[in-house]
Amino acid sequence: MSTSPDKYAKKRARSSAISTVIGIALVLFMLGILSVLILNAQKLSNYVKENFVVQVFVDEDAKEAEIAKLQKEIDAEAFTRNTIFVSKKQAAEELSDELGEDFIAFLDYNPLQASIDLKLHADYAHPDSIENIAGQLESQTAVDEVVYPPNLIKNINQNVNKIGLVLLGFSILLLLIAIALINNTIRLTIYSKRFIIRSMQLVGATSAFIQKPFIVNGILQGLYASFIAISLILALLYGVRKEIPEIFGAGDLLMFVKLFGLVALLGIIISGISTLFAVRRYLRIDTRKIY
Amino acid sequence: MPLDTIIELKNAFIYQDDHLVLSNVNIQINKGDFVYLIGKTGTGKSSILKTLYGALPLKDGEGMIGEFDLANLKRKQIPYLRRSLGIVFQDFELLSDRTVNDNLLFVLKATGWKNKSEMELRMQEVLDKVGMGNKGYKMPHELSGGEQQRVSVARALLNDPSVILADEPTGNLDPYTTEEILNLLFDISKNGRAVLMATHDYVHMKKFSSRIIRCIDNSVISEKAVSENV
Numbered sequence: 056m057s058t059s060p061d062k063y064a065k066k067r068a069r070s071s072a073i074s075t076v077i078g079i080a081l082v083l084f085m086l087g088i089l090s091v092l093i094l095n096a097q098k099l100s101n102y103v104k105e106n107f108v109v110q111v112f113v114d115e116d117a118k119e120a121e122i123a124k125l126q127k128e129i130d131a132e133a134f135t136r137n138t139i140f141v142s143k144k145q146a147a148e149e150l151s152d153e154l155g156e157d158f159i160a161f162l163d164y165n166p167l168q169a170s171i172d173l174k175l176h177a178d179y180a181h182p183d184s185i186e187n188i189a190g191q192l193e194s195q196t197a198v199d200e201v202v203y204p205p206n207l208i209k210n211i212n213q214n215v216n217k218i219g220l221v222l223l224g225f226s227i228l229l230l231l232i233a234i235a236l237i238n239n240t241i242r243l244t245i246y247s248k249r250f251i252i253r254s255m256q257l258v259g260a261t262s263a264f265i266q267k268p269f270i271v272n273g274i275l276q277g278l279y280a281s282f283i284a285i286s287l288i289l290a291l292l293y294g295v296r297k298e299i300p301e302i303f304g305a306g307d308l309l310m311f312v313k314l315f316g317l318v319a320l321l322g323i324i325i326s327g328i329s330t331l332f333a334v335r336r337y338l339r340i341d342t343r344k345i346y
Numbered sequence: 347m348p349l350d351t352i353i354e355l356k357n358a359f360i361y362q363d364d365h366l367v368l369s370n371v372n373i374q375i376n377k378g379d380f381v382y383l384i385g386k387t388g389t390g391k392s393s394i395l396k397t398l399y400g401a402l403p404l405k406d407g408e409g410m411i412g413e414f415d416l417a418n419l420k421r422k423q424i425p426y427l428r429r430s431l432g433i434v435f436q437d438f439e440l441l442s443d444r445t446v447n448d449n450l451l452f453v454l455k456a457t458g459w460k461n462k463s464e465m466e467l468r469m470q471e472v473l474d475k476v477g478m479g480n481k482g483y484k485m486p487h488e489l490s491g492g493e494q495q496r497v498s499v500a501r502a503l504l505n506d507p508s509v510i511l512a513d514e515p516t517g518n519l520d521p522y523t524t525e526e527i528l529n530l531l532f533d534i535s536k537n538g539r540a541v542l543m544a545t546h547d548y549v550h551m552k553k554f555s556s557r558i559i560r561c562i563d564n565s566v567i568s569e570k571a572v573s574e575n576v
């Protein structure tokens with residue numbers, strides 16, 4: 056019987072520590088994800104740009120050799136990432152698949168043109184240079200028409216900048232909220248120990264001696280929290296990578312090591328410093344103001 | 347100042363914030379003295395003790411306890427001042443989050459003890475002295491008020507201080523336990539240490555007669571020994 060209140064007190068202390076750690080972990084997780092987003096905004100826009108298709112429609116009466124020559128010429132250009140030749144028949148099949156209806160049987164002829172689908176390098180996916188490229192291609196005899204979604208690239212370029220700024224602002228805001236939140240949680244924990252801190256002072260312990268275990272504990276909490284946050288981020292990234300394999304390569308490993316180091320450092324610093332300030336507050340407080 | 351004076355207040359003015367509690371206090375206590383500090387509640391008994399252990403600053407007058415000058419006490423010196431004293435608090439001031447043994451261990455570690463077996467020996471010694479030798483594993487809230495007070499006395503004895511300050515140490519105790527604690531404090535004073543004890547317990551003061559310092563009307567009167575008309 057006599058040990059049960061003891062156990063209860065320990066359990067209570069542990070559960071409050073766990074909720075502190077989880078609180079810090081969630082905040083660090085949000086910050087980490089935002090950092091990943093910012094670091095990858097460029098990559099994400101490149102991904103969209105490089106999958107942007109310029110369709111070069113071939114003249115109806117162009118011969119196969121001419122088309123092959125044209126494709127080779129385009130392939131040789133600096134702006135080309137890759138090209139795919141889509142014949143009349145393939146185009147019709149693709150469209151039939153999309154429509155779910157055999158429109159050739161209905162129309163009795165194939166109205167589609169053969170095309171070379173051109174994907175550009177990200178550096179050339181700028182509205183002005185695309186216009187140039189289109190003009191250059193259209194002047195070729197075998198080319199009938201060059202078609203691309205006109206505003207997409209412009210939108211991407213503008214939005215990447217805007218989104219980057221918004222994300223940056225958002226993460227600064229989040230960082231402030233994080234600091235306030237963690238600070239508050241830790242202050243509550245220390246507040247509940249203010250009488251113990253006072254008793255320690257009354258029996259002649261120096262401030263440094265009283266602070267030490269609190270700060271060690273704060274740093275450990277920060278460490279646990281960042282460990283949880285990093286695990287969560289890794290799990291999320293793993294999920295994203297399954298959907299979009301191109302987005303993270305092996306070359307990003309260093310970036311992630313740096314990022315996770317930063318998350319851990321941030322967790323330790325915020326938690327440690329908050330603890331330090333909270334403890335110092337009760338070390339300096341007048342005995343009569345403690346209540 | 348005579349060589350064996352251990353506590354001295356000269357023309358001291360004792361304030362709580364800006365409120366003057368006691369004026370022109372003159373107290374001198376020698377090694378081996380056992381002194382009662384009495385007075386109605388609110389007359390400044392605790393304030394004198396708090397001034398002596400550095401919880402209230404001495405703004406006016408001179409004060410000396412052991413080797414510490416109270417009028418020029420720096421914040422950094424306060425822990426060291428308190429280590430040289432044994433303080434027994436009315437509300438015990440035990441660390442509620444750890445066992446009796448860990449309470450004592452904290453004080454020993456905080457005051458620079460390193461050797462584990464020496465620490466254990468000392469802890470057992472002081473607990474035995476207050477009759478709590480077999481309850482070191484308990485948490486403070488599992489003990490009765492009297493038992494907690496004994497632990498608090500044991501803690502005050504840990505570093506063998508030359509002065510014991512006790513703020514109503516028997517205020518929460520039954521007469522029997524009170525007598526035990528008083529016996530203990532008297533024994534301590536006989537070993538050449540000074541004991542200053544604030545109390546209301548006039549019954550036991552008659553039984554353990556000794557010098558009295560009385561707080562009345564913002565001032566302090568020192569009397570040689572207890573007389574029958576207390």
